[in-house]
Amino acid sequence: MKPLKTKRFVILAMMMTLLLLSLSQSVWAFSDTKSDPNEAKILELQKLGILSGGKDGAFQPKGKLTYAAGITMIVKGLGLNIDNIRFIKEPKVSDSFPKMKDDAWYANTFIIASLNGLEIPRDTDPSAIMTREQFAHHLMKCVLKKGDFAFIDLYVMLKDEKEVTPAYMDSIQKLLITKIAQLDSKEKFNPKAAITRSDAAGWLYGAIQFVKNTPPIPPVEEPEPFPLYDVKLSVKAVNADVNEVTVSAQAPNPGYGLKIGSITFEGDKAIVQVVPVYPDKDKMYPQVITEVKAVTYVASGFKPVLAETGASSAGSAGMIDGGGTSSSPAGPDAAVSNQ
Template sequence: MRKKPLIVIALTMLLVFSLSQSVWAFSDTKNNPNESKIEALQKKGIIGGEKDGKFNPNGKLTYAAGISMIVKGLGLNIDNIRFIKAPKVTDHFKNLKDDAWYSNAVIIAQYNGLDIPVDVKAEDEMTREQFAHHLFKAILTKGDFAFTKQYVVLNDEKSVNAEYMDSIQKLLILKIASLDAKQNFNPKTAITRGESAAWLYDAIEFVQNTPPVTDPTPAVDYKLTTEKVNADITKVTITAQLPHPGYGLHITSISFEGDQAVIHVEVGKPDPDKIYPQVVTEKSVSTYIDAKLKPILSAPGQSVDGSTGFPIEEGGSASGSTGFPISG
């Protein structure tokens, strides 16, 4: 008689487990070519369904959903930036909402350089070329990776936004993205939710399984200038003379010490698969700080202890090699 309750409990637990397994999986991804990758992302909490337990894999991906899944999937954050006041999504994107479910992800994407169009709307459909570009930009935040020297021919190359071509090429080389049977990429076609999940899954796998390459940072001359936006905001621009156009310039973080805003920058490595003209090139990158703060430049090879990286005056500039203020 005592064994009966144990049997009932065991059967109940088995039933609950079975139900939880069926509830966990989306009800409309069965037989979808990307089913296993969608399920894997769901189990990690990276993607969610729309309603009624459905993922809608063939539905069009919105910008809000696309940016959110990239940020979450690749673990992007802005933990290395200290803000005087909380950033708002409307500081950069007037068509978005500050209190929306996607706003935090968009802010993180903006400060990680995902290159989101300033006029974007949350419900805009994200095209294949746009998702490819934002996804590859997110990959680059995880380190410098080596790519094989090849160029994938697209029959519809003329339809591709030239600014997105490099990102598309890299995803094709990595076999994260693919062409159709006619060797078309279909750049202006809205990407489906299922395909975007598959690309994201493969991008995560690439980052996790591929060690970044290391390359010494070249000696660089930096210059810092300011521009008054209004009574509360100052625009700070860092300019550097780089060995050739393949190098980039990035603001990695902003820290605050008293009334000083210490702006940390680094040089982005050139694409090893490309050949660049050996011409010294000027690159610039900008950020915005509270007008009450004094901007300080912190770059490789520099310190901010008072010997270099001096604050600059309003409307002036400072050399990255000495950091002495220049008035006017």
């Protein structure tokens, strides 16, 4: 009898598993997206909690998309937020969009979208139907908030290009280049047509995947401006073979310093490169203009000149300031010292 009971238990367990799987699928799947071209993308967005249907479990993929629903999809799907902004006064949606109510379900979404520059017109009616070009523009503006992406230098020809609002064309081109959106069989974009909920979901899914899989261009670090000014070079003979070269500059406060970075030789010239010394970040300094200096010694057979620093100087860069002998940077045997 024991083997029989075991067999029944296994069969019962399998039936329960199948029932749970079917229930799980029915919970996730919309009731009206089967055979829709964007069915798989809609299901993924639903699993992520980005899309939800009505009380009857329908998504209405062929239905038209309102501005309220469209902007909510975009902001929620691409994770836009205003967490890094601190407000003196709490923002209200009616401050930016007079036709919207502050207690409406979409209010916070439009505040986020506005502060992130999605370029939503001030007179937007949240119940208005979004066109394909409007959704395309706001979606691409949101994508560009996620990073500085490189796009192929390509222009996609549209048979209905004249119907596109010029301000939206760049966004449409980027969507087409990245394959997030496609033209129809007649090579038209149909910019003024209402976007369906299915197409909006498909584009949103494509945008999410693009952001996820495309590394943005690394930011270019701009060199810090030379913090010292009125840079001067003076020469004094030590003896017949060696000259003392002093470079001086004005600094914003006593925390700065100056040192000789390098000396290079071109013909009879010794080019002196100076480097600023920056203040200790953990210390406070009085904001008093301070003169800083660096000294080096060069062979008298070379003429010392200043290398370009980008700083202002008393004369032209590369010219000796001050006196005396037209002396010069350190030759191979000369010593270098900083002070």
